[in-house]
Amino acid sequence: MAFDLVDTLKNLFSNDFTRNAATQLGESEGNVQKALGGIIPAVLTGLLNKAGSSPDAGGLIGLVKEAASSFSGIGNLAAGLPSGLLARGGDILRSLFGNKSADISQAIASYSGIKQQSAESLLQTAAPASLAVVGQHASNPQDLLSLLNSQKDRILAAVPSGLGLASLLGVGNLSDIGNKLSGLVSGIGSSVKNTANSVGHEVRQASGNRWLWTLIAVIAIILLLWWMLRGCGARETTTVVETDSIAMNEDSAVTAVMPPPAAPRESIKVTLPDGTVLDAYKGGIEDKLVAFLSDPNSQGGKDVWFDFDNLNFKTGSAQLTDESMVQVRNIKAILNAFPKTKVKVGGYTDAVGDPKANMKLSQDRANAVLVALQAENVKPVQLLGAEGYGAQFAKAPADAPDEERRADRRISLGVREK
Incomplete structure (x- = not known):
């Protein structure tokens, strides 16, 4: 069959x-x-x-x-x-x-x-x-x-x-x-057949072993160049990402969306209403988000955002590092403890690089965080999607020093309802 x-x-x-x-x-x-x-x-x-x-x-x-x-x-x-x-x-x-x-x-x-x-x-x-x-x-x-x-x-x-x-x-x-x-398949087949016929004709016309080996060497070089050029073409999309405003350090295996500050950060314990205790940083997303959700006077909305502070991607990609899953799971625990909360993931870049590439990468990275939350079985009703904003909200100009542009490169969690 x-x-x-x-x-x-x-x-x-x-x-x-x-x-x-x-x-x-x-x-x-x-x-x-x-x-x-x-x-x-x-x-x-x-x-x-x-x-x-x-x-x-x-x-x-x-x-x-x-x-x-x-x-x-x-x-x-x-x-x-x-x-x-x-x-x-x-x-x-x-x-x-x-x-x-x-x-x-x-x-x-x-x-x-x-x-x-x-x-x-x-x-x-x-x-x-x-x-x-x-x-x-x-x-x-x-x-x-x-x-x-x-x-x-x-x-x-x-x-x-x-x-x-x-x-x-x-x-x-x-x-x-x-x-x-x-x-496409027919074209490739015809090309291979024509090339074979051409090679056969040239071999028949060549005199002596010296011409035969020369012809074989030329064909091998042409094929090698073709494979190399095709490989370069396959890497073009990666190059667009590598030169965008988030992937600034090509020598690093990991690109931090929010690079950690030079000063040591203070570790704290964040206790949730259901008794879950999270390891976090003072002033980090867990600290601020739980305080906001616990405040009876606070309200969600389109302008209420909290920046991830311990979230990293592999260079020029939308693939989260394993270490980043700690903060993703912390967010899951927070959403479980506040079941009425509904959130949206936002991705942002600074003003450096091609706007279209920045927009795409910010969307891809926002999607990656949303998918990670979904994979952790966050209730679907609490996740309102993901959106990449590129450099739309960048505050620092493209020619500003990198330390000024860091805050523009981030992934954020928007609290729409609580």
Whole structure:
């Protein structure tokens, strides 16, 4: 029986997964099953679209291998939503759909009758799982393109008509995605064939072993240069991030959103109404946030923000460091102790760098913190989303000393209701 990628993934998300995920999300099993019926082909269609729109299949195989690495060790999905996949799943969705990720989750929610946040959690689980299965059948760029080309008709046919995916991806018809991929694969095949014929002709025309080896050496150099140039192209998006205003130190393995002050900070204990005791810093977000929430006269609102003070990302990325999870879990404990509180995550940069790159990175980092809170099982009703503001609210000019611009580079928690 021929391999069917869509059916393989549907079998991966078993009835046990559906039942447990529905319980965790507070949704009906039927609606979760319906959502998965749209999510699986939608994620695969995003991969088809990415493959057909970019000549960098090497970059895609890297994404697939990273997904496989994230998925390894999970075992099976019978227990429901594995928190370890959620953050990585968000990164994969942004790689596949760019700034359309939120629109995709909204479309899934509308189609299946579940909450958007539930749709996001299911998408963030399905994305690495789907790419991991793809990775089991494709170990190099050529295999990946061949596999996707062979599965494209089945994938596109499985997309529910009511999802509106073509419009979200900016194409007239989903078949356009399949045609583009087929054209790319055919073009690569023709190019390889023509190159082989050309090489064969040149070899036949060459006289003696000296010409043969010279020709082989020239071909090897051309191929090497092609791979090197393609690698540079794959790094261009990283370069945009590395030169943005948050990632200032390229020699550091970690970029602090709020660099710690030079003076030693005073450690304190913050006691919550439910008796939980947190390790924190005097004047830090836990200290200020708990004092605010405990004050009966204080009120939430759009202008009420508290800056994270112990939150770090890996250089030029939206990936939180392991150490940052201490403060994320502290915020979770605070929200559990104040169940009426509703918050929003905001990301900010200083005025240095490309505004579009700053805006994107601030959004990605705000999303990463939101996903981390979701993975810690903060009640969905308490999380009102994430938004990146770039340098819109930067106070220091771009030519100001770095110490003046530090306060503009931050991740904040906005208290909308308490």
